[in-house]
Amino acid sequence: MSTSRRNFIKKTAAGTAGIIAGGLSMSAQSYRKIIGANDRIYVAIAGLGRRVGGIYTPITMAKNNVELVYLCDVMESQRLKAAKTLSDKLDYTPKLENDIRKVLADKQVDAFFNITPDHWHAPGSIMALKEGKHVYVEKPCSHNMAENELLVAAQKKYNKVVQMGNQQRSAEHTIEIVKEIKNGIIGTPYKALAFYNNRRGEVPLQKPAPVPDGLDWDLFQGPAVRREYTSETWNYNWHWYGWNYGTAELGNNATHELDVARWALGVDYPNFVQVDGRKTAFINDGWEMYDTMEAKFEFDNNTTIVWDGKSRNSYSTYGAGRGTIIYGSEGTVFVDRGLYHLYDRKGELVKTVDSKSKEGGLALGGGGGITTLHVENFFDAIRGKASLFAPIDDASISMALVHYGNVGYRINKDFKVDSKTGKMLDKDAMKLWGREYAKGWEPKL
Numbered sequence: 001m002s003t004s005r006r007n008f009i010k011k012t013a014a015g016t017a018g019i020i021a022g023g024l025s026m027s028a029q030s031y032r033k034i035i036g037a038n039d040r041i042y043v044a045i046a047g048l049g050r051r052v053g054g055i056y057t058p059i060t061m062a063k064n065n066v067e068l069v070y071l072c073d074v075m076e077s078q079r080l081k082a083a084k085t086l087s088d089k090l091d092y093t094p095k096l097e098n099d100i101r102k103v104l105a106d107k108q109v110d111a112f113f114n115i116t117p118d119h120w121h122a123p124g125s126i127m128a129l130k131e132g133k134h135v136y137v138e139k140p141c142s143h144n145m146a147e148n149e150l151l152v153a154a155q156k157k158y159n160k161v162v163q164m165g166n167q168q169r170s171a172e173h174t175i176e177i178v179k180e181i182k183n184g185i186i187g188t189p190y191k192a193l194a195f196y197n198n199r200r201g202e203v204p205l206q207k208p209a210p211v212p213d214g215l216d217w218d219l220f221q222g223p224a225v226r227r228e229y230t231s232e233t234w235n236y237n238w239h240w241y242g243w244n245y246g247t248a249e250l251g252n253n254a255t256h257e258l259d260v261a262r263w264a265l266g267v268d269y270p271n272f273v274q275v276d277g278r279k280t281a282f283i284n285d286g287w288e289m290y291d292t293m294e295a296k297f298e299f300d301n302n303t304t305i306v307w308d309g310k311s312r313n314s315y316s317t318y319g320a321g322r323g324t325i326i327y328g329s330e331g332t333v334f335v336d337r338g339l340y341h342l343y344d345r346k347g348e349l350v351k352t353v354d355s356k357s358k359e360g361g362l363a364l365g366g367g368g369g370i371t372t373l374h375v376e377n378f379f380d381a382i383r384g385k386a387s388l389f390a391p392i393d394d395a396s397i398s399m400a401l402v403h404y405g406n407v408g409y410r411i412n413k414d415f416k417v418d419s420k421t422g423k424m425l426d427k428d429a430m431k432l433w434g435r436e437y438a439k440g441w442e443p444k445l
Contacts, residue, residue, distance in 0.1 A: 041379055044070035044103045044133075046124065047115030048078040050236065051138055053085075054167075055113055058375035060089045066379065069109055072097045075234065076214030098216055100124055104131040111382060114138060115165075117238055119245045122147035123223040123443040129158040130445075136378050138165040140251035141395055145403050145422070146434030147443065148396045154445055155392050163378045163388050164395035166259045168337055170374035173355040175389075177333055177340045178264050185342065186328030192265050193306045194257030196249070196322040199314035203240050205286040206230035223441040232286070240287045243410075243435075248289045249311045250402040253322070259390075259398035260324040260335065261305045268397050270297040270305070271419040275408030281312040295405040300419050307405060337370060397422070407432045 043059060043066055045052060059066050071082045071094045079096040086094070097103050100120075104112065104127055112128040114121055114137040122142040125135045141164045142148040155162045168174050181189055209231035211217045217229050224244045238245040239252055246252070262268075277290035291311040298304050308317065318325065323336035331350070332343045339354040357369040380386035400422050407429050408414065415426035424430050437443075 039065055039383065041066050041110050041382060042069050042108050043067070043111045043113060044072060044106075044109045045082075045113040045115060046070075046072040046100045046103060047113075047117070047120075047138070048073040048075075048082040049115070051115050051165075052082065054371035055115065055375060056086065056089065058372045058379070060086070061372075064376060064379055067092070068094045069106065070095050070097050070103045072100055072103045074098060074216040074219045075212075099219060100222075101127070104128050104133065107132075109133060111136065111161075111378070117220075117245050118247045118251055119143050119224045120222050122151045123437075123441065125151055125162065126154045126443045126445070129154045129160055129162070132158070132160070134161040134378075134382050136163050136165065136375065137392075139255040139399075140247050140402055141392060141399050142403075143247060143251075144433065144435050145400060145424075148399055148403070150443055150445065152393050152396050157445055161378065161381045161388065162392040163374070163381070164390045164392060164399075165371075165374065166256055166390050166395060166398065167371045167374040168256055168260055169263070169389040170377050171337060171355060171357065171370040172373075173338075173340055173353045174260065174335055176353065177335055177342070178260075180342075181264050181326060181328070181333060182266065185331065186326065186333060187330030187345075189265055189326050189328040190302065191304045191306070191327045192261035193308065193318075193325045193327075194254065194261045195308040195318055195324075196253045196257060197310040197314050197317065198253075198312070198321070200291070200312045202282040203237055203286040204232045206233065206241055221438065223437050223443065225436055226438050237286070240289060242288045243406075247402060248406055248409075249291070249309050250293070250295075250307070250405045254307055254309055254405070255399065255402055256337075257322060257324045258305065258307060258401045259395070261326070262398050262401065264324065264326045264333070264335075265299070265303050265305065267299040267301065267303055267305070269400060269419045269422045270299050270404070270417050272296075272298040272414065272416055273404045273408050273424075274298075274414045275405055277405075277409035290409055293405065293409065295408065297401055297404070305401070307401075 045055060048071060058064055059068055071079055073079050083096060112133040112135050114124050114135060116124055118140055121137050125137045128135050142151055207230060209229060211229045215234055220234055233241055274296040277293035279290055280292045293309045295307040320336055323334055326333045330345050334341045338357040341349060342351040344350050377386055377389050381388045410432060411428045415424055415429045417424055
């Protein structure tokens with residue numbers, strides 16, 4: 001900040017304090033617009049479903065100096081619900097918008113929160129970058145490997161801040177233990193086991209149905225190949241209804257634990273992928289992909305990441321619903337969103353750090369302490385005060401593990417990977433490198 005700008009802000013603050021002390025009436029909104037106006041970040045949120053609750057806290061905290069310009073969603077009821085939720089948290093009213101393109105065209109918007117369904121993540125974020133916005137994109141940051149590459153290239157081309165919503169990167173206890181692992185606290189780490197289990201129930205079979213009132217079905221589909229509406233699709237079950245919109249449980253949840261595993265081991269792309277995925281529960285329901293998966297990723301430095309995911313069997317195999325276990329030559333670490341346990345080579349507990357995080361492990365939405373920290377890190381990076389904890393060029397490598405697992409399941413075989421470029425060394429796998437888009441919706445730099 002320049003000396004002249006700093007002096008201006010100080011004088012403005014002093015003048016405003018004098019006005020208030022003098023008894024003149026000034027609304028909270030007027031006061032807010034004077035103090036810190038030059039440092040304010042104007043934001044828009046697209047996607048007002050289950051995850052958005054985690055974003056409200058950091059956006060509405062006065063110290064973050066943020067103004068929410070737009071609430072955008074293709075479902076009218078979601079827009080109205082969000083506006084009502086925020087009505088007692090803000091002293092102004094954000095604009096409600098249906099069309100993401102109108103939001104991104106507004107020059108006032110500095111930063112864009114992309115919390116839409118998976119198939120919108122990379123295309124919508126690239127659109128935002130082209131319009132000069134900084135982007136916070138929820139996990140998964142892409143629907144396929146081609147989008148991974150495009151999003152990273154777009155960030156470099158337009159030189160904006162892009163953070164993925166793998167919020168455990170901002171958890172202080174996780175930062176601490178990963179640093180300790182790299183400093184040798186468990187000797188040489190050689191394997192990480194990432195896991196998740198849940199008790200998801202039966203999913204309705206898709207049936208042709210009228211488009212629900214208030215839903216813009218065309219905009220919901222956006223970049224995806226067009227099809228007729230089927231019941232239950234728009235409200236979360238798009239995750240399990242084929243590959244047009246979702247990325248299955250790997251993209252939905254494994255993103256987090258696989259990212260921590262890769263971070264702790266200090267690895268990038270694997271050289272070999274082995275997948276065993278299957279549907280094990282409610283065999284005749286509407287769930288169209290695996291609900292159980294074991295995947296193995298082997299790396300050049302003789303390390304391994306294993307994924308154990310059970311979407312519809314909540315047996316607590318590892319003593320928790322989700323987390324990451326890192327094995328080393330001299331000890332072991334268990335870490336999840338709230339705490340870590342450090343064990344020596346004999347299996348004796350050496351240390352526990354409990355962050356007392358408010359953020360639940362399996363609850364939908366996942367809002368709370370570490371999401372707030374992650375969003376604040378995004379704001380600080382925009383202001384040039386911090387480096388991103390999850391910059392998109394690194395986050396996209398964790399995302400690659402998700403895509404490799406899904407590809408391995410879909411082609412039903414193991415495959416090799418070029419550990420330098422991330423390319424899959426299998427012709428059938430490479431057929432799934434990208435996807436087909438609705439005409440005119442192809443993401444472009």
